[in-house]
Amino acid sequence: MATARLEGITKSFGDVEILHGIDCEIQNGEFIVILGPSGCGKSTLLRLIAGLEKITSGTIQIDDRIVNDLEPAERDIAMVFQTYALYPHMTIFNNMAYGLKIRKMSRAEIEKRVQKAAEILELTPLLKRKPKQLSGGQRQRVAMGRCIVREPKLFLFDEPLSNLDAKLRVQMRLEIRKLHHQLNITSIYVTHDQVEAMTLGDRLLVMDKGLTAQIGTPLDVYERPANIFVAGFIGSPSMNFMEAQLENDGRSIRISKNEALELPEKGLPEFNGKKVKVGLRPEHFIICDPKEAQINLVTDVVEKLGADTLVHGFSQESKIAMTARLDGIQHFNRDTVLPFRIQSNKLHIFDPDSGKRIN
Ligand SMILES: Nc1ncnc2c1ncn2[C@@H]1O[C@H](COP(=O)(O)OP(=O)(O)OP(=O)(O)O)[C@@H](O)[C@H]1O
Ligand SMILES: [Mg+2]
Structure with missing residues (x-):
């Protein structure tokens, strides 16, 4: 668990500024959902937090440490992407263990962590299988397992459910919620799906063209939208x-x-x-x-x-x-x-x- 603080984050690609100054304080164990239309900069913001891109200006702080110049591996963050790219030739166990092996963790510790994650995610009976022998939802759970075993301070999710069909999405959404209750790891979750945002988030950060349109609890944002953009974006059918x-x-x-x-x-x-x-x-x-x-x-x-x-x-x-x-x-x-x-x-x-x- 960790707190995270974003202060005045900007990001430019060449001379085009994509993020224009994002501020957000994230509490220990909080689940924040970043919501906004396509192209508003959600993934960019997440990649900056993960350290996959360099920020142009501002500070990113995790607990007491400013991580601006730290490599991704040093930030103690795990990220689940939309495409979860498991290693097809490895068993589920090895897919989950791989990241720990390259960190030279002991076999006993690896075994313990993978078994524990498999149990939480109900993957125990599937550990000997290969990814192609799993359903889409099960594969997505493996992708999450890979992150859980690392016991990160911060979980980042970039539209992890968007490749699943509608019914499975609802089911996985509930599982992510339950998982969060169990592990209580501070999480930042990007989506453009409002229902996902409303049901998963302790708070929402609604983005509009690289700016913060509103930060608040799902009900705040729904019942008291701060501006016309948020009012029109949240709610279906629209206001x-x-x-x-x-x-x-x-x-x-x-x-x-x-x-x-x-x-x-x-x-x-x-x-x-x-x-x-x-x-x-x-x-x-x-x-x-x-x-x-x-x-x-x-x-x-x-x-x-x-x-x-x-x-x-x-x-x-x-x-x-x-x-x-x-x-x-x-x-x-x-x-x-x-x-x-x-x-x-x-x-x-x-x-x-x-x-x-x-x-
Ligand atoms: N490496 C890059 N170089 C130049 N422009 C980029 C780069 N990455 C992203 N962009 C631009 O930054 C803007 C924000 O992109 P980003 O991927 O963060 O959007 P998003 O909110 O995640 O959208 P989506 O919901 O479609 O995933 C877009 O206009 C995109 O074209
Ligand atoms: Mg994106």
Whole structure:
């Protein structure tokens, strides 16, 4: 176990700066998930921490030691990649033992560590097999076993599950979570899969184009996204956004002549009269009596997913595209007008210029 501290990390390839100053403090035993769209710099950040690339500026500290200039092998870090490349001609035991052998560890210690890791990962009956005799999920477990036996201070994962099919991914996700409970090794896990991020992370570091968009617990990030980017990136289907204006002493949000939402309590009097961007999550649309409707949604495509129904359409007056999520299976024809109220304490209000949350 270890703490890790990233301070002002930048990275340039040639004269292109990819990371623009990332800061993050990671606690002992914490599981941090780095989440962000493709190309935002997640793998680059992880490779810097591992020592596979040199940082351009900033500091990386593990426990009390600044590791900027240490070789990967000296950092006491183990990394699991998306492609786990096991040695095909070696048994599972030898695949897991290999890294320890080249470190000249004693046979007895190697035996002990591999057996222990195999037990944790339920690989004991498979130790004599070759990788091609294993399923994808089992191979991924071997790749993790290879890291566990090293008893590293820090675990780094770069999209370790993205080569597995959907069902196996869910299963491995739970196993990684359980493994973390058991071993409690400080971990940094990169993914662009939101569900993986929400379920695995103690905290998320959401990245946008080489910058930190938000750091917080999964619920923080979901319920109080710090900016429009995070609000739109986290959540599926995505949050609905619309332009609006604050009026009535900052208590009402005017979307169009006949469409308005109400903020709870005092509202945002300091922003009265200002243009804002409002975000509404699909699950906060509540069907209501037509007389009480705040938004009338004209249905277009209705997706029945089983546990819930997604209604895609547009608001009758302002024609803004919107998606509502309703419980259970609901039948609506195309072009039906559905009256909705929006839960007032679930509104997300942003400054349209800076993109920052203001409520
Ligand atoms: N060695 C390199 N030389 C030049 N540019 C690079 C190099 N490695 C990465 N990049 C660029 O840095 C940016 C970030 O890449 P990175 O691999 O960190 O993204 P990522 O967030 O991991 O994306 P993905 O989700 O697709 O894996 C990309 O624009 C990429 O093209
Ligand atoms: Mg990557």
